[in-house]
Amino acid sequence: MIHQYRNNGYNIVLDVNSGAVHVVDELCYDVIAHLAAGEEPDEAALDRPETLEGLLAALKDRYKEEEIREALEDVKELTREGRLFTRDVFEPMIDQVKQRKTVVKALCLHIAHDCNLACKYCFAEEGEYHGRRALMSYEVGKKALDFLIVSSGNRRNLEVDFFGGEPLMNWQVVKDLVAYGREQEKIHNKHFRFTVTTNGVLLNDEIQDFINKEMDNVVLSLDGRKEINDNMRPFRNGKGSYDLIVPKFQKLADSRNQERYYVRGTFTRNNLDFSNDVLHFADLGFKQMSIEPVVGDESDPYAIREEDIPKICEEYDRLAKIMIEREKEGKGFNFFHFMIDLEGGPCVSKRLSGCGSGTEYLAVTPWGDLYPCHQFVGQEEFLMGNVDEGITRPEIADEFRGCSVYSKDKCRDCFAKFYCSGGCMANAYNFHGTIHEAYDIGCEMQRKRVECAIMMKAALADASDER
Template identity: 80%
Template sequence: MIHQYQNNGYNIVLDVNSGCVHVVDQMGYDVIAALNAIHPEQTASTIQTAKTREAIKAQFENTYEPEEIDTVLDDLAELTEAGQLFAPDTHEACIQDVMKRKTVVKALCLHIAHDCNLACKYCFAEEGEYHGRRALMSFEVGKKALDFLIANSGSRRNLEVDFFGGEPLMNWQVVKDLVAYGREQEKIHDKHFRFTVTTNGVLLNDEVQEFINQEMDNVVLSLDGRREINDRMRPFRNGKGSYDLIVPKFQKLAKSRNQQKYYVRGTFTRQNLDFSEDVRHFVDLGFQQMSIEPVVGDETDPYAIRKEDLPQIFEEYDKLASYMIQREKEGKGFNFFHFMIDLEGGPCIAKRLSGCGSGTEYLAVTPWGDLYPCHQFVGDEDFLMGNVDDGITKPEIADEFRCCNVYSKEKCRNCFARFYCSGGCMANSYHFEGTLHDAYDIGCEMERKRVECAIMIKAALADIGEESRQA
């Protein structure tokens, strides 16, 4: 399977099944497109046949010289022989092994607080209540959750725990106590906990910062960008904006972590489709690790992204990609989460096929100890899998998630981005299509664009590196 596109002056050819990326001249780009049109499952031998060669030469008789076409075809046949172009799909044969994997939990999202001190207008958690009641997780429930994780983690040594909400800092003492308990258990069970916390920053202070820097492998800082954008969507319950209070705290925390192991994480909506300006604002504030996610909402929500917004969103991603390249040339680069892509290694094949592991490797725990496949299913009783006292009592839910992969979704089978998004968010699929085995179409369109931009950035950075070596 071949995917071709042109972006920022680059002619890019992605061989989907091998993962190989080729940056080619216009002739190579055109000839590959012609070969793909003749047959999308070319082999080295079919490319070399006289019939194929004559067909390609006839198609470009007024554009390229026959001898030049012969040279290009020879090169393409060589790449195909090496498995780097027109590669067959060998991954589907692995899917049965992936589906047979046992449930080995490696990560928990601890809903340490079903309460929040902000009133974000797009919050899927209903200001922390998750379709239920306000509550803070007790130490006893959190302790049982960590015990459950250890008991169900098999031979995995590295375990991940995200303190989530609502707003986790509203239950700060329990966070600290659970980290201390986890450190004790590490020594007993030969495990290592990687703790993270997601916070809106309202309660962030020097004592909290010191603890975070000592114990948290990562921290996610919620901020939507420019003051007017952030305060429109992320106000206090009295309507007052949160920007002026939290930004200095976030700047201080990022600096104290040497601009590493954190993310400033924003959300863009229909009301700020010019979100590349919010990324620029993050850069101006001194941040180097950032992400701005598209909001997910029902079409009836005034802030929800609609299909007609996609052209502008694509343009914004292109602007952002060009800006990142410019900053890199100036020696002032930064990381944007959705453009971080590994073209050489990347996730293992199981992860590429089946995604985030929600419902099997990753679970969410409510303040009272109920287990759900992930934070976006919390409150939906159809997805209540068990609790920290009894463990997983409905393994059939895990089985359903385990069977969800890029080959169980028709929309994914022929999508060039399938091995990068791994089928997309199952919660979005369920909430928009009523099944785990589908896809949220608007989200898919944006993901495809992000993948294209990310690959183009890699090509541009390779050029920058080559220029530096020749200088």
């Protein structure tokens, strides 16, 4: 499968199955486009006389015959090297992916089903998750860590995210569970990587020091410019949260040497010019950031709609170009959705089936129920078990294990499938009633982000060569 596009003056050819990226001139771009227009050729087809004859007939009005012949030879060489017109070797592996055992390596601990903000788009309903307000007890959290240790098999590195609601509203239990985890590491030859996601309202020096000592990563929730943030992330009395939390976040980010954290925002229809919010983060001094598109029903006034996609794509293009210039000026920063590894990347199972929700990654409610991920919490059809009994409905894990880019018709012919791995299963279920679907608006944005990320790699490689 070949994907071709033009962005910021670059002619880019992506060989989807190998992951090879080629930045080419107009002639080579047109030659590849002609060859890919029908059934994509293999080495033998490229050597047939009719292949050259077809190229000459199609392109002779634009290019000289000798140029076309030379370009075809370049294409043949790339094909022989396995970097162009490669075949899909992953689909035959899908049965192996489906047969993997459930080895849980990560938990999202809902340490607090309560929150001190009233964010308008919150899928957790101000922390209640379709249920009741509650704080996780130390006893339930301890059982959750025990469950993770037992369910992780021989895997040594384990991940635990303290989540909410707002985790800092149950801070003592967070500290106690980290201490318990450190004790268990020595006994079971495990290593816990703890993360906390916070809105920052309760952040102080003592909490900051603990986070810096014990947390591998921290996610800081902020939506961007003051007016944008305060419109969507107010306190329950309607007052904005920006002025209180921004200085705290700046202090925390600096204390971590601008590493091992993310400022994470959400953009809505209210700020389709979200590139300005990303740049606002950068101007505040943050180096690690992400702004995610809101997911909501069309009846929600802030929800993104199909007609918003062109504007959103323009914003990603604008942001990518500005990030290139800032990088050249020595003022670069990381934007999560433009971070892409073209040389290594995730393992095959991750490329095919995504985040591991329902199999490798589970969410735990304050009372110890297990769900495939935090976005399924409260939907009883996805209740998988509890920390006392473990997974009591393994058929749910089987269903998630069988979800891949090959179980979704929309993914099969999508060039971005090995980068998004089929997208968010919760979004698919919420919009289509099945996890074996794709959230269409999200797909459109993901494709644009992949294109921008690849273009940035090309542009920064050019800048490096010029030095």
